[in-house]
Amino acid sequence: MSEPTVIVENLDVVYQVRGRSGPGSPISALRRMVLRRARPSKREVHAVKNVSFTAYQGQAIGLIGTNGSGKSTLLRTIAGLQPARRGRVLTRGQPSFLGVNAALMRDLTGERNVVLGCLAMGMTPAETRAKYQEIVDFSGINDKGDFISLPMRTYSSGMAARLRFAIAAAKTHDVLIIDEALTTGDARFQKRSEDRVRELRRQAGTVFLVSHANKSIRDTCERTIWLESGEIRLDGPTDEVVDAYEAYTRKR
Ligand SMILES: Nc1ncnc2c1ncn2[C@@H]1O[C@H](COP(=O)(O)OP(=O)(O)OP(=O)(O)O)[C@@H](O)[C@H]1O
Numbered sequence: 001m002s003e004p005t006v007i008v009e010n011l012d013v014v015y016q017v018r019g020r021s022g023p024g025s026p027i028s029a030l031r032r033m034v035l036r037r038a039r040p041s042k043r044e045v046h047a048v049k050n051v052s053f054t055a056y057q058g059q060a061i062g063l064i065g066t067n068g069s070g071k072s073t074l075l076r077t078i079a080g081l082q083p084a085r086r087g088r089v090l091t092r093g094q095p096s097f098l099g100v101n102a103a104l105m106r107d108l109t110g111e112r113n114v115v116l117g118c119l120a121m122g123m124t125p126a127e128t129r130a131k132y133q134e135i136v137d138f139s140g141i142n143d144k145g146d147f148i149s150l151p152m153r154t155y156s157s158g159m160a161a162r163l164r165f166a167i168a169a170a171k172t173h174d175v176l177i178i179d180e181a182l183t184t185g186d187a188r189f190q191k192r193s194e195d196r197v198r199e200l201r202r203q204a205g206t207v208f209l210v211s212h213a214n215k216s217i218r219d220t221c222e223r224t225i226w227l228e229s230g231e232i233r234l235d236g237p238t239d240e241v242v243d244a245y246e247a248y249t250r251k252r
Pocket of ligand 1: 073
């Protein structure tokens with residue numbers, strides 16, 4: 001068995017939502033009138049409930065579940081961007097969250113963003129120069145003209161997502177977290193990014209992929225975790241888990 005890269009133990013993540021929401025039930029309104037209490041102004045959303053699993057070197061793990069099931073929250077907590085109420089997350093190295101670590105600046109050109117993105121990921125200026133052309137080619141941004149020298153605000157959302165993925169994928173990560181990025185490009189870009197995910201895994205990294213496109217998950221990941229209402233429903237080989245999830249979503 002290869003080495004663990006991420007260990008999640010009994011994780012609970014709870015959001016505090018401030019402000020009143022909705023009228024509430026007539027019974028609770030009556031109870032408040034009798035007890036002379038104000039409507040509670042703080043609510044809690046229990047987004048991740050008692051989640052435990054271990055990820056290993058070289059695995060690509062898909063994360064699926066219906067809207068609001070806690071996928072993004074779980075990955076943000078693994079990346080250290082969201083505190084946990086209970087439990088813990090151990091990771092080898094600092095996980096990279098695609099789309100946050102590579103936050104791009106709209107008023108700068110694609111070219112400047114590539115350079116800044118590489119430096120922000122900890123690459124040296126020499127490594128950045130060496131990788132520059134590969135990143136631009138991978139992104140396909142220049143396929144239809146010299147777009148890389150234009151400000152990012154002139155890019156379509158698909159182009160921006162492709163550049164983000166190309167920058168993030170230029171580095172070898174211990175743990176790379178990808179939220180939907182693979183599903184934004186056209187078919188050719190999707191194929192390239194799937195190949196790159198496979199390569200990252202060969203270099204002993206672990207890749208997490210959140211997607212609503214079950215095909216992307218099937219094509220890229222050999223293991224899948226299905227979250228529902230913040231809890232793990234199933235964790236196992238992708239085909240088994242995605243088949244069960246598809247049967248569940250068909251019935252709903
Ligand atoms: N910043 C926040 N403040 C309060 N509640 C939040 C916040 N972010 C998410 N939630 C709630 O936490 C729960 C899980 O949300 P999350 O975004 O993790 O789900 P998801 O599975 O990634 O959803 P989707 O597939 O729609 O992207 C939902 O009930 C959502 O409303």
